[in-house]
Amino acid sequence: MANSANTPLNNPDPNWVWATPAIGVPWCTCGVDPLTKQPPHQVTRPLVTKYVTETLGSLPERMTNREIALVVQSLWRFPDITPPIAESLMRSVKAVNAQMAEDYPLATAMAAVKHFSNTWAGDDRP
Template structure:
């Protein structure tokens, strides 16, 4: 499995709900505390117990559930995560290298239109 370029995900605008409940920055209108790569890497470790070389689709869902503190994976959450997988990878692979999985989680966090589950 080759690593795909995901740099664009880290500079894309946040159009979904913000991660934190602090409100937008008054000057830029952007979230005060956007989701960061270190937060998402830590979410992988927290959910899986270590930082693996690859992440399965099932594990990606588990990480996302725990990171956003969703009680269950609803159809809306699953659909939004699938859209993020397709946006980042162009397909729906069985496994992802960790950098790609983290980029998918970042894309989801930048585009999720649902309700916030907790403070950042």
């Protein structure tokens, strides 16, 4: 039996991603906090919300893969989405949604941005 677009497999609860530590390249280039050894500016839900609103003009109910990529591009100040960035972004979408889809609920899309920001290990940053 095929899964519909709203089954738990396609839309699992993405909230776990907000509690995971960053293991990739830090989004913030301010250095590290001497006490926590973490960058002082983490990618948080309010920060992702700000970038979604700035990039798309509002907070939509659902976001496409292209819209998620545009938010990541804006947040990380990438000049464009290169193949390594696209591959990492696809892994992040699959991590929070189990599989790729045409679009995602806002919470899932924002979690994909957070997951990408926590795990991006590339060097395509300008």
